[in-house]
Amino acid sequence: FQRGPRVHRNVAYGPRPRNKLDIYPPDPERAAAAGYGKYGRAIIMLVHGGAWFLGDKLYFSKAQSASFPDCTVVAVNYTLHPHADCEQMLKDISNAISWTCNHLCHAEDTLARVPLIVMGHSSGAHLVLLCTAYRCLGKKAGERAAAVARRLSPWGWSPHDVRAVVGSAGVYHISEHYAHEKSRKVHEISPMCGHRRTMPPITTAGQAPP
Secondary structure, X not given: OOOOOOOEEEEEOOOOOOOEEEEEOXXXXXXXXXXXXXXXOOEEEEEOXXXXXXXXXXXXXXXXXXXXXXXXXXXXXXOOOOOOOHHHHHHHHXXXXXXXXXXXXXXXXXXOXXXXXEEEEOHHHHHHHHXXXXXXXXXXXXXXXXXXXXXXXXXXXXXXXXXXXEEEOOOOOHHHHHHHHHHOOOHHHOOOOOOHHHOOOOOOOOOXXX
């Protein structure tokens, strides 16, 4: 695990027990030599996967400087099933984005606004893309999606605050994924079993039910 005075662990971004994030700033001398401020050329927010019911930000605790040189990495935990449904997970992700924008990207001691890139893996990819889709599309995504977006507000961040969203090995069509788990005879232990109706009615494009 990366350690040192620059690494800040378990910083609270919200009121729930798993609303914690770790911050891995770049080497200050290297960032300054490249012409960047204390948070580097970009802030990379990483949201772990784990089928919505497991996983931890420590997945990203190794070799951050090698993976994202001259960048600050923010690794996020969020509330998992069965302690949260998908909507609560989206609220957690939104709160983490808001905290990062207010405390890092827009910090007074930065030389300029630092671009934020939000990345998610597997179920984390599903959550970050869905969260940004709700924030960006709003009423354009349909009445049901607009109702979820209203429940998720106040957002605390603007679509202009996020430079890019990256999904890695994501699950975007939930019903198809559930059918895949059923074909493997593991659907009864799936965190989606009995909870499909709580999944938001939107894909990453925001046009068709998942």
